[in-house]
Amino acid sequence: MLVYSRNKLTTIEDLKDGSLLVKVIFNDTWFSRSLEMTIKVPDMEVTDVKGEFNRSFYEICVETLPVIQEAVGIRIGPGLIKNINALIGNRAGCRRMADMILDGCDQVVNRFTFGMIRQMKPIKDEERPAAQRKFLKMNPQLIGSCIAYAKDSPLVKVEE
Amino acid sequence: MSALSFSRSKLVAVERSSENILKAHGVLDDYIYGMEIDVEVNLGDFKIITIGGKMNRITTSECHRALAVLQNAVGMDITERDFARTVNRIIGRAGCLHLGNLLVECCDSILQAAIFSDLEKDDFKYVELNASQYAIEKVATVPGLKNSCLAYSADQ
Numbered sequence: 001m002l003v004y005s006r007n008k009l010t011t012i013e014d015l016k017d018g019s020l021l022v023k024v025i026f027n028d029t030w031f032s033r034s035l036e037m038t039i040k041v042p043d044m045e046v047t048d049v050k051g052e053f054n055r056s057f058y059e060i061c062v063e064t065l066p067v068i069q070e071a072v073g074i075r076i077g078p079g080l081i082k083n084i085n086a087l088i089g090n091r092a093g094c095r096r097m098a099d100m101i102l103d104g105c106d107q108v109v110n111r112f113t114f115g116m117i118r119q120m121k122p123i124k125d126e127e128r129p130a131a132q133r134k135f136l137k138m139n140p141q142l143i144g145s146c147i148a149y150a151k152d153s154p155l156v157k158v159e160e
Numbered sequence: 161m162s163a164l165s166f167s168r169s170k171l172v173a174v175e176r177s178s179e180n181i182l183k184a185h186g187v188l189d190d191y192i193y194g195m196e197i198d199v200e201v202n203l204g205d206f207k208i209i210t211i212g213g214k215m216n217r218i219t220t221s222e223c224h225r226a227l228a229v230l231q232n233a234v235g236m237d238i239t240e241r242d243f244a245r246t247v248n249r250i251i252g253r254a255g256c257l258h259l260g261n262l263l264v265e266c267c268d269s270i271l272q273a274a275i276f277s278d279l280e281k282d283d284f285k286y287v288e289l290n291a292s293q294y295a296i297e298k299v300a301t302v303p304g305l306k307n308s309c310l311a312y313s314a315d316q
Contacts, residue, residue, distance in 0.1 A: 001175065001176075002173050002174065002175050003174055003175060003176055003182070003273050003277065003280050004172075004173075004174040004269060004270075004272060004273035004276070005171075005172065005173050005174070006170075006171070006172040006265070006269045006272070007169070007170075007171050007172075008169070008170045008171075008265070009167070009168075009169045009170075010167065010168045010169075011164050011166070011167045012164065012165050012166040012167070013162045013163070013164060013165065014162060014163075014165045015162060016162070020165075021162070028269070028272065029272075029273075029276065030272070030276055057276070057291055058291050058292075058295060058311040059291065060292075060310055060311055061310065061311055063310060064309070064310050081245075089309070090309075091307040091308070091309065091310065091312075091313045091314075092310055092313070093309060093310060094309050094310065095308055095309045096309075099268075103168075106261070107166055107167075107168050107190070108166075110166055110168070110190065110191075110192060111165050111166035113192065114165075114166055114191050114192050117192055117219055144253070145253060145257060146223075146226065146252065146253060146255065146256050146257050147222060147223070147225050147226045147229060147254065147255050147256065148219075148220040148222035148223050148225075148226075148256075153222050154221075154222065155220055155221075155222055
């Protein structure tokens, strides 16, 4: 028998003006929250954020909603986690809302990676090393980011 | 009309393996990756005692090697202030960022289950409780909870 369940869904929509609409819906045994953010591209800047508590064990949680406006103006890039945790996931704010903002930003990054990975899918095995070389050249931040792209990984050695 | 350009869902279910052990089963599915984690935490010291994973959809021939790296999480205290950052380093960067992300979600779910475990014993009759008093009691017994947010702030 379950004692707790959690469901978190993050979606990204491309808007007509080129910006991205990020929606994060969180539902667990005790809380239900939703968040919407707009990300300006290519600046990768949060231009708008809205949050809602639909169900909360602690009534006081709803008072943290104004704090999430601190995310407006922040860019998805170095220092993001530190900034969001300091501004929103603090004693006057909501750690869960901060997590949802960070999850949304993470999926914005994955949305761009997805496009490139999809382009590589039909590439034949014999052409894959060259394609991998090109992929890493376009995404140098991936080197050292995980075991597959560690400096001693065969995928990265292709690059050298 | 706009279509989705990316989507990620994470589902975590927590059950009681024994009186003092909670077990989480987490599933992550997005447009790129599909993976699962099973992790058990001892509520006596909040340390990870067992962990295992499965990769259902990956992008490179090397990704599967990250599953072995998951064992580095055994012994970690999930209430540590820098738990998420440490997981990102020793499971994420040393293994797979997405498995690391799912592990943080699973351990956070176990912590939430532990915080509200008193209500589980009471058939979830939380509506009859004084929530503010409940928060005060939990701050005193769950490490790392004090001042972590407005609900658990010392000012409340």
